[in-house]
Amino acid sequence: MDFDFALLLVVLTGVTGVIWAIDRLLFAKRRERIALAANDVPHEPIIVEYARSFFPVILLVLGFRSFIAEPFKIPSGSMMPTLLVGDFILVNKFAYGLRLPVLNSKIVSFGEPQRGDVIVFRYPKDPSKAYIKRVIGLPGDEITYHNKTVQVNGQEIAQSDEGIYAGSGDEGHKMSGAKLKIEHLPGVDHQILQIPNIDSHKEGPWTVPQGHYFAMGDNRDNSEDSRFWGFVPEENLIGKAFIIWMNWDQGIDFKRIGTLINRG
Known part of the structure; x- marks a missing residue:
């Protein structure tokens, strides 16, 4: 069976987008409050940092490949x-x-x-x-x-x-x-x-x-x-x-x- 690159892009877009969204909705503000109370800088978990960085890139590739060329x-x-x-x-x-x-x-x-x-x-x-x-x-x-x-x-x-x-x-x-x-x-x-x-x-x-x-x-x-x-x-x-x-x-x-x- 041929490798389905479109499916991979859809899955990666969904996974990175969900991780980023859940963090922003549930954990980011709490992390900022804790860091502020400790006079420190908030640090994102590495998985959230990767998801935030890669989500827009993968989404752009998916959109271009699916709808343009x-x-x-x-x-x-x-x-x-x-x-x-x-x-x-x-x-x-x-x-x-x-x-x-x-x-x-x-x-x-x-x-x-x-x-x-x-x-x-x-x-x-x-x-x-x-x-x-x-x-x-x-x-x-x-x-x-x-x-x-x-x-x-x-x-x-x-x-x-x-x-x-x-x-x-x-x-x-x-x-x-x-x-x-x-x-x-x-x-x-x-x-x-x-x-x-x-x-x-x-x-x-x-x-x-x-x-x-x-x-x-x-x-x-x-x-x-x-x-x-x-x-x-x-x-x-x-x-x-x-x-x-x-x-x-x-x-x-x-x-x-x-x-x-x-x-x-």
Whole structure:
């Protein structure tokens, strides 16, 4: 089971906040009176001092991570060439609404995923895992995938050739020689990879249910995505990936730092 950092932050915030509050309400004034009577300076117990110091810091981290942005590291090559193994990204947590930490229930709605968005979500078959893919199908769409080409509601999504991909890093070198193409989704042009001589075994059609999304990796022949495990429920959304803030594979790749992910 993956480590639940959000739960840890909630617990630490609650524990430090309760310790600090109980001390202020029940013990601080008594401690001050005793110290004043003895012409001394009141001394906080060490646990109270730590709680008072750490509570606002942990609360700030919890609020930022839960409602503004959360960092993730790319562990696989399924989103190549857009995202590489070793990329550290930030995810906009309020792009599709605010959710309570741990419970993941939406409290405020701001918008919905658009076709072409790169989203992070909890894997439907194991919500403890976070996946990242690109939104291809919206609720109500019919998606097919034939001859390495996406069709949305019967309309083929155009592609243009960009030559042969030359990868870097351990995972990138494995994809060297793949076809590099631009896929022209409505409003979003983005790169994809295709491996010659590999057939598209999962072709559809798939009709996207209401409240769900069809997501695919940009590394089309090396991605476990909605073609294999189904749709992404709206309640599983974590946020919209928006920037690469660091890359570490075989050292720091400074050229990738600051790269925007979602561009339309």
